[in-house]
Amino acid sequence: MVSIAPKETQDLNQMEDEAFRLHVRQWIEANYPADLRNPPKRLHWDENKPWYFKLAEKGWLCPGWPRQFGGLGLAPAKQIIFTEEVERYGCARTNDHGIVMVGPLLINHGTPEQQEYFLPKILSGEHIWCQGYSEPNAGSDLAALRTEAVLDGDHYIVNGQKIWTTLAMDANWCFLLVRTDKNAKKQEGISFLLVDMATPGITVKPIINLEYHDEFCEVFFDNVRVPAKNLVGTPNRGWDMAKALLSFERIYLGSPRLSAYAFTRLRQLAERMGVWEDAAFQETYGRLRLDLEDLKSLYGVFVDKLRRGETLGADVSMLKVFQTELFQRITDTMLEIAGENAGLLEPMEGNRNLNPTGLYIQARPATIYGGSNEIQRNILSKNVLGLPG
């Protein structure tokens, strides 16, 4: 349907797994900017767009999208290898909401017009998306959202406020959960709206976080006029679509990569601080190591399911809980052994690999975002263990 064809002409699905892995690895090593490996903070668009365009050019931006929508139609098993290699090399996460959220949303629920208009612009990097979900009084309780969209002729008039909107300052489009029926029950009456960030009435205000970084934003909507055709799917049925999209996030947040990265840095720090040989440190380190290895094993169980084309159940929340808390425990240990360096703002000795405070702070929100770990435990309790409300 769409006009950009993937550059990769050979059918990657036909390759042997290991050959494919090597193919991906070599290309990444040749093309990913070395100075951006394992960046300590989430990168802004101006920093990571060269890489985004490299991926786009190669046709590897959206490997999981079907070929008819401009993707590679990569089989799940191959997608996993692709992701493993991206993570192995420490490639920065791009402004990927268009790729992982909007694309699948439109492919599954969009009109042909929406697909034809939006998908190529994601593939080309023309549209960079942000996700308008949380609100000041609808965080963990997302369904309590109050940003409303009222139909006025062939436009919706949007009023309200979003918060924790990742990299909204870099985005030119936003996919927005809005309330379109105030009288319906909480989860009903919510719709999915695609909004051009250039529309008058939108104000983006960065939030400085504990990393002194502006990763998140508040986004204010003051009588913003959005064409009615930009509603995705059925009006008032946005909640189910939003929930379905979260499955990506849950496995992503459960990936061992952050813990594995921090663990490597723990060793470097321990060596630098002269405690590496300390038997008690070795015991702590060994415990963390086994936690990490078992996390990898458990992650493998879920990845195998994906590889077999199965849908993941609510039990994937186990990964998110364990991974994020392990990440925190590793960085807690860093602070304990860092001596007075535990108070420094910048990496030690200008060495980005010796950055205990940066990683410690970075690990804090991991248990909050993507559905706080309290929410994840509620989900496990109710949907996996069947404990009563």
Place this chain on the structure above:
Amino acid sequence: MVSIAPKETQDLNQMEDEAFRLHVRQWIEANYPADLRNPPKRLHWDENKPWYFKLAEKGWLCPGWPRQFGGLGLAPAKQIIFTEEVERYGCARTNDHGIVMVGPLLINHGTPEQQEYFLPKILSGEHIWCQGYSEPNAGSDLAALRTEAVLDGDHYIVNGQKIWTTLAMDANWCFLLVRTDKNAKKQEGISFLLVDMATPGITVKPIINLEYHDEFCEVFFDNVRVPAKNLVGTPNRGWDMAKALLSFERIYLGSPRLSAYAFTRLRQLAERMGVWEDAAFQETYGRLRLDLEDLKSLYGVFVDKLRRGETLGADVSMLKVFQTELFQRITDTMLEIAGENAGLLEPMEGNRNLNPTGLYIQARPATIYGGSNEIQRNILSKNVLGLPG
């Protein structure tokens, strides 16, 4: 009022603290049976009655009771020293419900007749009491108790079942919480009744616990006739009296003695298992040691309040939570280092000091009885932190 005068003629309150401590210590060492120090299980009456009678004879059975009721009228500061010495030497807990519960209850709320009849028989060891509180469906939720007492002339007819009644098989009297008004709100309509265990209709059935020991019992009441004059205080007002009595239990359960005892045994076990010098074990041991020391400091804060004659608040629950969980963590560590001895039923090598499994099992219910630690945290949350219902 009562006839038994304390044997101790000198006024102990006048002694210097250290002199008093020495006085108590020497007497304990001379009189406590050496083979009963730090018994691995709660002793039965036939085992600990010699010590009970020794105390009674000396007049030290109820040091805290006022002199006019046959006690020593010992000042709080001196009582604390007395308790410290008893715990230091590892004296077994006696069948002490009469002493710490019934005595204070009757002294504060009993009729002169009740005081005159019952108190001397506690002091003499003629009456051994047990506590009829919990029921199968009223454990953590004690106020849900359903054992009922219906007035029939000058007797109450008691029907129902109690559970977790400590050493009921050893007791000849029971103080019982019963429902005397089924129509009142949960906490109202509860009364305090004193019951002769020889009354027809009472069946005591020991419960074998995880120590393979019969410390607890079920007690069944089938049309048991109890003289109405054995009701303590105002009918339907038993709940408040029961709650007030629990303050003893909370500080008692928060005492560091169990953790301190287990900690000593941990060292002996570590030495025996050859891990004492292991640096990683030393780190674990050091953490437990500091937890124990800080527990002692915190316990000291509460003891100081008692010494000043203050009433303890709900925050004493902190001690119970921390002490019992520390006790468990110490015994968890024992099991970890015990190798295959972690599975033995009896102490290792016939040495009662090398008894990791006994202590491990003994530590399990500590977080359950006396108001489970979940309940204690509820209390802390509501009554100390003021968090809403």
Place this chain on the structure above:
Amino acid sequence: MSQALDDRSESIRMIRDSAGAVAPRGGDTKRVRALRFTDPGFDKGVFAQMGELGWIGLAVAEDAGGAGLGMSEAVALTEEIGAGLAPEPLIPAMLSARLLAAVEDKALLAPLLEGGKVLLTAWQEKADTLAVHGTSDAPRVFIPMAAGADAFLLPVREGNRIALHALDAAGADVVLERTMDGGNVGTLRADLSRASRVADDVGAVLEQALDEAALATAGHMLGLMEKAFEMTLAYLKTRQQFGRIIGTFQSLQHRAADLKIHIALTRAAVESAAAVLDSGATGAVRQAAVSKAKARAAESGLLVLRQCIQLHGGIGYTDEYDVGMYLRRGMVIANQYGSATLHRRRFMALAPEDVE
């Protein structure tokens, strides 16, 4: 690895089904309770049944009279055994079978595989070890269910080799101690002059067999965890306090969620280790995989089991209620074939890190 698991899902399912005949997951604990604190502490008839079902020789090659299956099936089986609390010494018997099959001593192997004779290997000289010293005159300790042994296999060091001897249990100097779960362990002071020589060197196969026993024990622990947790969930869903099902209390819900995570980690560690062994791994790779699984099982196992007691409240502390039997069994097996600390350290010493 996961592909291999997929291919084997059928044999694993069959093993689990067959386990139901002996150690039914949903069954009562009458049989188990009746055997506690008796001698030998298990049922020789049931042991024979285990032999007939091919369990003792599960991982022994078919041409040696075994079932020719692997560790993936073995851990599924021991998991079921754990869930059903069967007291029979299956894992020690599998260990002995592995040795005898390797040295091709059919005379001893056949009755063991059939479950007609209980042969226990007396390899251990001190607590918490996997090392086989083979000191000829050292007492051999912690022999599980020694009260029921018909014979002992005795590794004895001769220079760099570990010879294997067999010793009839009748007349042997065995001192028994009771275990928490109502079973027993024995200390054997062997009189080598009464023993017969079986093989010249079992050093390598014994090392492997001990690894397999450690992993099978991890599977046993997984079964205890799963079943005790299942009972606990059922209790949380029915028990009322304060006018509410206690499973509605969020603090208990979250603790249950954490226990579920520990169980899932244990299962992932055990099953992935079994797949590593089934892929033919040897040496450090095998040992690292086993140690990773056993360390997890020992540590998460006791954690889950003791929390199951706590979540039951008072009733969990009674002998009458079954959940305590799972904790007791857990105490017995947690450190068998190596404690969490031993295995954690072995893992750290063996497993290379992906250091950039």
Place this chain on the structure above:
Amino acid sequence: MSQALDDRSESIRMIRDSAGAVAPRGGDTKRVRALRFTDPGFDKGVFAQMGELGWIGLAVAEDAGGAGLGMSEAVALTEEIGAGLAPEPLIPAMLSARLLAAVEDKALLAPLLEGGKVLLTAWQEKADTLAVHGTSDAPRVFIPMAAGADAFLLPVREGNRIALHALDAAGADVVLERTMDGGNVGTLRADLSRASRVADDVGAVLEQALDEAALATAGHMLGLMEKAFEMTLAYLKTRQQFGRIIGTFQSLQHRAADLKIHIALTRAAVESAAAVLDSGATGAVRQAAVSKAKARAAESGLLVLRQCIQLHGGIGYTDEYDVGMYLRRGMVIANQYGSATLHRRRFMALAPEDVE
């Protein structure tokens, strides 16, 4: 010990009250925020005020110009300073005052006590230590708020003695690094030829002063914990999600209860240690008491502060909301004058056990 505390409750109350003038517990953080990432990172006027209030010489004897109070008052004061997040280097200044009072150098001491001069002691040569090597040419590291120093006191080893030198900050080679809380630490490469000799041996008093600084830092941490927890409780009592005040969720209630226990343990450890020092304890008794308190404060401190972030959810991760400032300060002071591990090990090495 507790009797002593009772007697001092009045002086402790007065110190706490006076702290309100400078670091009001209930006040806003405008002043603190404005000073972040500036040079010198604190307000010399406020420092002078601290001097006028007698804080810098709090534990210095009255005849030496101090307030003649003790550690019980000092930890109450630093607790208030922590609760109010004041960035002024009070604890380092108290340390310097202790040294100068001991060696009776009134010329240097007087302006320090008055708060007119900021004198910082550059004793430290590596991270996480309490040892004073006094290597004459070694860079001195982690000097808190070095950007604001008027002069440095420099301990230099001469055989078995530790001499003290003073060095004007103007012209000194100081490299600054920013800290998480917006302050700074400096590395001083001292040119001893520019320094003046103050005293021949401060070894013993410096050891004591470092213990006192460690304990005062534990008090500082206690203040951070108390205040951050107070903010968190207030948040739990007002914030709504799912149509409920989030403080009604039992999992959050129980976590709050656990944090309260950690705070209570820390307070008990800090205040009892202060009483030990005030009773005149020296040597191992003093060191053990300090180490017990500092180990607890460092460990429970960070635990409580990071949980306060978690209990706030997203808002806790913003710089705009104050609770994060408490975590950041906590990161800066947790390991100052020794980490939890250092102090735990020192305690274990020093404190005898009551072994039967």
